[in-house]
Amino acid sequence: MTADNPEVPRTLPMVLIDSFFAxxxxxxxxxxxxxxxxxxxxxxxxxxxxxxVMGYVLFFGFRYYISRKRRRVIADFCLGDKLEKDLPLSADDRGALLYLVNSIRKSRENMNYLFIFVLSCLAVFLDLWMHW
Structure with missing residues (x-):
């Protein structure tokens, strides 16, 4: 891997993704x-x-790592510029785009947001019920 020829990354194993989701x-x-x-x-x-707190430190550290990795792929392969200017995409560019799509598709962050939303609503209702 060089600055002119960045390596196409791979998504992490599902067991690791699921562990951080849990x-x-x-x-x-x-x-x-x-x-x-x-x-x-x-x-x-x-x-x-x-x-x-300790769980969130690890979880959000992991999420930061994934977000940074995605941004680095976009920058290293100049994907934004190539797409905006309708430039041809190399096989590595397509591999980088496929990595981004698969990374987002495999991510459980949307379920995590839903879980946090539902639990937050339940916590508010429970508190109101306990103090009513």
Whole structure:
């Protein structure tokens, strides 16, 4: 791999993608159930909070890595310029585009966002119910 000829990256194995997805869901759950521990199990508040924070540190570190990798592929292969100027795409350019498409397609981030949204709504309703 050189600056003139960047290497086409590969997507990560699904087991790794799924593991970080599960970690993101776990962390989201930890933060949302804190509302319960403030009322009934105060001694568990800090351990649950630390579990959520540490999970998010790892999860968002991973998400940052993936986002940075995608951006680097776009820049290294000058994909934006080539597409805007309707320039011909080499086999490596197509491989880079295929990597981006597969990376987005394999990603579980949309499910993570949905899970966080639903859990957040439930946490708000649970808090309102507990204090009504």
């Amino acid at each position: 970690l993101g869901l776990f962390s989201a759950l930890m933060f949302r159930i804190l509302i319960v521990f403030t009322q009934w199990q105060v001694q568990w508040f800090r351990p649950v909070w630390y579990a959520g």
